[in-house]
Amino acid sequence: MFQPMKPLKATATTSQPVLTIQQIETIFYKIQDIYEIHKEFYDNLCPKVQQWDSQVTMGHLFQKLASQLGVYKAFVDNYKVALETAEKCSQSNNQFQKISEELKVKGPKDSKDSHTSVTMEALLYKPIDRVTRSTLVLHDLLKHTPVDHPDYPLLQDALRISQNFLSSINEDIDPRRTAVTTPKGETRQLVKDGFLVEVSESSRKLRHVFLFTDVLLCAKLKKTSAGKHQQYDCKWYIPLADLVFPSPEESEASPQVHPFPDHELEDMKMKISALKSEIQKEKANKGQSRAIERLKKKMFENEFLLLLNSPTIPFRIHNRNGKSYLFLLSSDYERSEWREAIQKLQKKDLQAFVLSSVELQVLTGSCFKLRTVHNIPVTSNKDDDESPGLYGFLHVIVHSAKGFKQSANLYCTLEVDSFGYFVSKAKTRVFRDTTEPKWDEEFEIELEGSQSLRILCYEKCYDKTKVNKDNNEIVDKIMGKGQIQLDPQTVESKNWHTDVIEMNGIKVEFSMKFTSRDMSLKRTPSKKQTGVFGVKISVVTKRERSKVPYIVRQCIEEVEKRGIEEVGIYRISGVATDIQALKAVFDANNKDILLMLSDMDINAIAGTLKLYFRELPEPLLTDRLYPAFMEGIALSDPAAKENCMMHLLRSLPDPNLITFLFLLEHLKRVAEKEPINKMSLHNLATVFGPTLLRPSEVESKAHLTSAADIWSHDVMAQVQVLLYYLQHPPISFAELKRNTLYFSTDV
CATH class of the missing domain: 1.10.555.10 (Rho GTPase activation protein)
Structure with a gap:
C-alpha cells in the first residue's frame, strides 16, 4: 500500500496533484501504523526462526500483535469511506482511475521481478483479509504446538482475541456482506455451509448448502471454462420461517432411494487405495507429472463416486408452503448439527418472504465469497503435506457417562472418518434406566486414513410407533455428541490414553490406544501346545x-x-x-x-x-x-x-x-x-x-x-x-x- 501512496503523496504538493492530501489520508488511513506493528513483529520473529530449536518461545509476539488489533479497528471503521473516496476520485479523475485499476505491487521477496497488479478495491481489502489469515495461522500453530509448551496458552490467548475481534467486525466490514440484508433490515450472515447429497428425481446430486441467518439455500457449482470465476446456481431456497422438519414417522413414503451395493463401495475403496499407492510410487520414482495428474484425476473420479453413493441417513426438510427435500448424510452427527444450527436460528423472530430474482442473484453471488467449505471432501483435494491420517486399529474403551438429568436407556456409538466421510464403527450395549451408565466396553476399530473420532450418546427408544418411514428403523434421540482429533503423537504411544469428551453437559469417559497396520499384520506363532488360539x-x-x-x-x-x-x-x-x-x-x-x-x-x-x-x-x-x-x-x-x-x-x-x-x-x-x-x-x-x-x-x-x-x-x-x-x-x-x-x- 506504500507503493502507490508514496508517489501520490509526492504529487499532492505539486501544481498538478492527482489527489489532495486529505483524499490520500482518507484512502490510506492508518497504513503507516499498521505497517509499523507488523515491522516490529517481523523484526522480532525473524532471528528466532533463524536460530530455531524447540525451546524457543515466541507466543508473546503473537499475543502482542493480537492486542494491537485496535489499529485495524480504526482502519475497518474507515474502510467504507476509503472505498467511496477512491470510487469518487476514479470517476472525477482519469489519471487516478488508470492508476487504481492496475496498481503494481511487489510480489514475494525471492522473485526479482514478480510485480503483480491489483485494483485499489482489492488492495484496500488486504489488511482486513490479513486479520482473517492471521487467525487461520494461529489455528495451525496451535495444532502443531505441544499442549505443555509455554507458547501454547499465549497462542490460545492470541487466537481468542483475534476471533473476538473478527466476529465484532464481521458484520460491518465487507460491503459484499452487507449488500445482502434480511427483510427486517438486519445484516444477513452465513452461519454454516457444506456439501450434501440431495436426492432429486430419484438420483443423487452433490449440492453445496448454505445456511444464512434467515434462509437455507441449496446451490450447485456452475461448470465454468478454465480461468473463469466460479459461480453458484441456486436450485431452491426456503426462508427459515417456513422451514419445518417432518417427524420421521410423518415423512411421506418417498420414492425409494436404493442404497448402493456395499461390495461396489468396497471396490471403489480398493481402487482408491491402489491409485494412492501408484501415485506414491510415481512420486518416489520422480515420475512424469502428467502421469501423476492422470492418476489423480482417476482417483478423484472414484472418490467423488464414493462420496455421492455412500451416504444413507435421511435428512428431510419441508417447506410449510409445499415442497419437501431429501438429503442423504453419512452420519447422524452431521444430521443433528444441521438440525441444531437451523433450530437455533428459528428461535429468533423470523419473517416469511419471497426473494426477487435480483435479490436471489445477489445472495447466490455472495455464496462464492462467503463459503467456508471450499473443496469437496475428498483426499485428492488435499495438499501432499497434509496428514494422511492413521492406518491400523484403534482400540477404544467406552467407560461411563455422567450429567444426565433423568434416568434413561442409554448407549453410545463411535464413528471415524474414512475416504472423506464418516462411518459408524461400533455401538455399546444399552444401559437401562440410569443417569450414570457404566459400559466399560472395548472395541477394535479399523482406521483407513482417519483423523477424527466421534462419540454420540443416544437414548434408546422402544416405542414401536416412532418408526422412520425412510429406513424403517425406530428413531433414537441424540443426547450429546463430540469429536476429537486423532493426533498420531498421543495415540501412537504403547499405553492406553484416557480422555473425557464433553457434550452439552454430558461427560463421556473413554480410553484409546492405536496399533499401526504393520504391527497388526504380524502373525505370532504360539509356543504353547495347549489351548486353541495361536496353535497349529x-x-x-x-x-x-x-x-x-x-x-x-x-x-x-x-x-x-x-x-x-x-x-x-x-x-x-x-x-x-x-x-x-x-x-x-x-x-x-x-x-x-x-x-x-x-x-x-x-x-x-x-x-x-x-x-x-x-x-x-x-x-x-x-x-x-x-x-x-x-x-x-x-x-x-x-x-x-x-x-x-x-x-x-x-x-x-x-x-x-x-x-x-x-x-x-x-x-x-x-x-x-x-x-x-x-x-x-x-x-x-x-x-x-x-x-x-x-x-x-x-x-x-x-x-x-x-x-x-x-x-x-x-x-x-x-x-x-x-x-x-x-x-x-x-x-x-x-x-x-x-x-x-x-x-x-x-x-
Whole structure:
C-alpha cells in the first residue's frame, strides 16, 4: 500500500496533484501504523526462526500483535469511506482511475521481478483479509504446538482475541456482506455451509448448502471454462420461517432411494487405495507429472463416486408452503448439527418472504465469497503435506457417562472418518434406566486414513410407533455428541490414553490406544501346545480327534442359530472384552462353553471366530501356497484358473481343507440372507479374505516392499481368492480328493 501512496503523496504538493492530501489520508488511513506493528513483529520473529530449536518461545509476539488489533479497528471503521473516496476520485479523475485499476505491487521477496497488479478495491481489502489469515495461522500453530509448551496458552490467548475481534467486525466490514440484508433490515450472515447429497428425481446430486441467518439455500457449482470465476446456481431456497422438519414417522413414503451395493463401495475403496499407492510410487520414482495428474484425476473420479453413493441417513426438510427435500448424510452427527444450527436460528423472530430474482442473484453471488467449505471432501483435494491420517486399529474403551438429568436407556456409538466421510464403527450395549451408565466396553476399530473420532450418546427408544418411514428403523434421540482429533503423537504411544469428551453437559469417559497396520499384520506363532488360539490347526484337530476345530464348529453353529439375520454380521465389531472372555474359555476347554455361547452377544461370537483364524500361526490357506494363490487368481483364462484354483485346494493339508470348505458353506448361507443382514458374498470376502490368506511375517517380507503395499495390492488379491471360491458351485472334499476319504457327517 506504500507503493502507490508514496508517489501520490509526492504529487499532492505539486501544481498538478492527482489527489489532495486529505483524499490520500482518507484512502490510506492508518497504513503507516499498521505497517509499523507488523515491522516490529517481523523484526522480532525473524532471528528466532533463524536460530530455531524447540525451546524457543515466541507466543508473546503473537499475543502482542493480537492486542494491537485496535489499529485495524480504526482502519475497518474507515474502510467504507476509503472505498467511496477512491470510487469518487476514479470517476472525477482519469489519471487516478488508470492508476487504481492496475496498481503494481511487489510480489514475494525471492522473485526479482514478480510485480503483480491489483485494483485499489482489492488492495484496500488486504489488511482486513490479513486479520482473517492471521487467525487461520494461529489455528495451525496451535495444532502443531505441544499442549505443555509455554507458547501454547499465549497462542490460545492470541487466537481468542483475534476471533473476538473478527466476529465484532464481521458484520460491518465487507460491503459484499452487507449488500445482502434480511427483510427486517438486519445484516444477513452465513452461519454454516457444506456439501450434501440431495436426492432429486430419484438420483443423487452433490449440492453445496448454505445456511444464512434467515434462509437455507441449496446451490450447485456452475461448470465454468478454465480461468473463469466460479459461480453458484441456486436450485431452491426456503426462508427459515417456513422451514419445518417432518417427524420421521410423518415423512411421506418417498420414492425409494436404493442404497448402493456395499461390495461396489468396497471396490471403489480398493481402487482408491491402489491409485494412492501408484501415485506414491510415481512420486518416489520422480515420475512424469502428467502421469501423476492422470492418476489423480482417476482417483478423484472414484472418490467423488464414493462420496455421492455412500451416504444413507435421511435428512428431510419441508417447506410449510409445499415442497419437501431429501438429503442423504453419512452420519447422524452431521444430521443433528444441521438440525441444531437451523433450530437455533428459528428461535429468533423470523419473517416469511419471497426473494426477487435480483435479490436471489445477489445472495447466490455472495455464496462464492462467503463459503467456508471450499473443496469437496475428498483426499485428492488435499495438499501432499497434509496428514494422511492413521492406518491400523484403534482400540477404544467406552467407560461411563455422567450429567444426565433423568434416568434413561442409554448407549453410545463411535464413528471415524474414512475416504472423506464418516462411518459408524461400533455401538455399546444399552444401559437401562440410569443417569450414570457404566459400559466399560472395548472395541477394535479399523482406521483407513482417519483423523477424527466421534462419540454420540443416544437414548434408546422402544416405542414401536416412532418408526422412520425412510429406513424403517425406530428413531433414537441424540443426547450429546463430540469429536476429537486423532493426533498420531498421543495415540501412537504403547499405553492406553484416557480422555473425557464433553457434550452439552454430558461427560463421556473413554480410553484409546492405536496399533499401526504393520504391527497388526504380524502373525505370532504360539509356543504353547495347549489351548486353541495361536496353535497349529493340525495340532488342535489331532488333539480333539475332530475334522474341524471345535471352536469353529461351535461359533458357526451359534451364528447360524441366531445371528444369520443380524445386520452387518462379521462386519460390526463385537465388544473386545467379550471376545477375550470367549477366547479364554475356549483355550481352557471349559465345560461352560455352551452356556456362555448362548448368552453372549452374537457379534462377539463372530469376532471370536475371526480372531481364531487371525491368530493361527500360519494362515488357513498356508504360507507355502500363498504365492501360487496370488498367481492363480491373476490368470485370465477361465479354464486354466479353475484348474489351478482346484489343484491348490487339493494341495492343502486335510485339516485346513476340511475347515476351509466347512467355513465356505457357512459364509454362503450367511450371504443368502443378504436382503436382511446386508452381507453379500463380496462383503464376506472382504472381511475373511485377508484373515484366511494373509501370510506370516517371513512370507510377506519376501513378497512386498512396504506395509502400505501389502495392504492395498495384496488385500485386493486376497479378497478375490476367497470370492472366487464363494462364487464357485459347491466343492466337495470327496470329489476333490477323488479317493476313499469321505466327508464325515459329524462335521
